[in-house]
Amino acid sequence: MAIRIQMKLNDKLYLRDPQDTKLGRNIIRYGILLIDEIGFEAFTFKKLAERIGSTEASVYRYFENKHLLLVYLLCWYWEWTKFLLDFNTNNIADPCKKLRIAIATIVNTARRNATIDFVDEDILHRVVVAEGDKGYHSKSVDKENQDGFFSTYKSLAGQISTIIAEIDPAFAYPRALASTLLEMAKDHTYFAEHLPKLTDVKVENGELHEIEELLVNFAFGLLKPQELQK
Amino acid sequence: MAIRIQMKLNDKLYLRDPQDTKLGRNIIRYGILLIDEIGFEAFTFKKLAERIGSTEASVYRYFENKHLLLVYLLCWYWEWTKFLLDFNTNNIADPCKKLRIAIATIVNTARRNATIDFVDEDILHRVVVAEGDKGYHSKSVDKENQDGFFSTYKSLAGQISTIIAEIDPAFAYPRALASTLLEMAKDHTYFAEHLPKLTDVKVENGELHEIEELLVNFAFGLLKPQELQK
DNA sequence: CTACTTTCAAAAGTAATACTATCTTTGGTG
C-alpha cells in the first residue's frame, strides 16, 4: 500500500477538478506528453482530445483554455517541488546544507518516484524547462497573480530566500537570489541543450549535476556564512 | 545632419527587408507598439494592418509569421544594445569599469537617443522584458539557432563573458554569469512590476538603478579581481 | 512616351483554432 498524494491546487485554475475523474487525469497526463512533444504553441485541446480518445468539448469542461492548463501544470510542478523541498530538508539544521539540498531539489537531481501515477515527473520537468516562463509572461499576469496562481512559486522562492537569510542575514538580495536560482535551474538546463554558447555547463543524458554545481557556486560565492562574519 | 544607422539583420528573418520601405518601417514601429499594448498572444497581423491602415496580406509580404517578427524585433534590440555596449566601453581599459558599463547598458540605464526614428527604444525595451523569452522558447529553436537568429544575443553574451574573464580568469562560469546577468536584467525588471515577491528591488517610474545595483552586487560578489589574487 | 517591373492595396478564399451550445448516452448511487 502506497501513500497517495492528492494535490490541492487553486480551484480557480479549472472548471472541474481534473484529479477527480479518469478523463481529468488523462487530460493532465496526456496534456504533459503532448505539450512536450509538439510545444505549447502548436498544442490544442482538439489534438489532446484526439490523443485521449475524447472530444474537444469534454476537455473544455475541465479547463477554460490551454493557458490555464499550462498554469495548472506549472502549479502542480511547483507544489510537488515544494513538497520535496520540505521532505528533503526535514530535520536538517545547518542552513548551508539546506541550501544545497534546495538547489539539488529545484534542479531536479533530488527527485523521488512520485506516487502520483498519472504524472510523468521527468517529462513535466522538461515542459517546465521549455515552457515555464510562458506561465507568467502574459497580459493577464496581474489578474492571475491576484487570483493566487503564482503563490506556490512565490512561496517556494520565499522558502529558499529564508534559508539564504539564515546563512547570511547581511545579504541584501535574498529574494532576488532565490528567484535567480530558480530561473537559472531552468535556463541553464535549456541553454545546455539548445544554446550552449550561453552557458558553461553540459547536460548529458539527463545528467544535471553540472547545473547543480553551477548554482552552488553562484549561491555560495555570493553568501558569507554567518559564522565567518564574526 | 545626423548619423543614420541602418541595422544589418539576418536576412532569413524576413521575406522583404522592412527597413527599405515606408510600410516595412511602419510594421516595425507599430508592431512594437501593438505588441506592447495587447501582448504577443493577442497580437495578429490583421490587427497590425488595421492600425497601420494597410492589409494583412501586405504584412505577410514582409514576415512569414508573427513569431519571426518578434525574433526580428529582439534581434534589432540586441544589435542596438551591442552597438551601445561597444560605444559606451570604447577606450575604457579597466575591465571592472567595463563590466559596470556593460551592466548599465543591458539594464537600459545607459541608453542614448537613437537616431533611428521609426523605433521607440523604451517601448521596445518593455516588449523585450515582457516577451523576450518567447523568442527562443519554441520548438524551432534549434533550426533558428542554426540559421543564426540568436547570434547577436550570443555574441553580446560572449562580449560580456570576455570582460568577466578579464576581471577574474579563474572564474569557472564566465558564460553562465554573462547570460544570467542578461536574463536578470529582464526578469527583475518584470518581477519588480508584476511579481514583487520574487525580487528585492523596486522600479519606480522607469527608474532602473536598483536593478543595476543588484546586477553589480551579483557580478562583483562572484568575481575576485585579478590584482587581488596575487 | 511607351513598355516593363516593382510595390502594395483589395478582395476573396481556405484551413485550423478557440471556443459554445445542445442533445444523447452511459455508468454508478440511493
Add this chain to the structure above:
DNA sequence: CACCAAAGATAGTATTACTTTTGAAAGTAG
C-alpha cells in the same frame, strides 16, 4: 429501478493564420 452527473456526439460561430489573384500606382529603362 429511477435518477443524475459525466462525458460522448454533433453542430455551429468567430477569429486566426495564412495564400492567391488581381489591379492600380509609381518608378525605371529604352
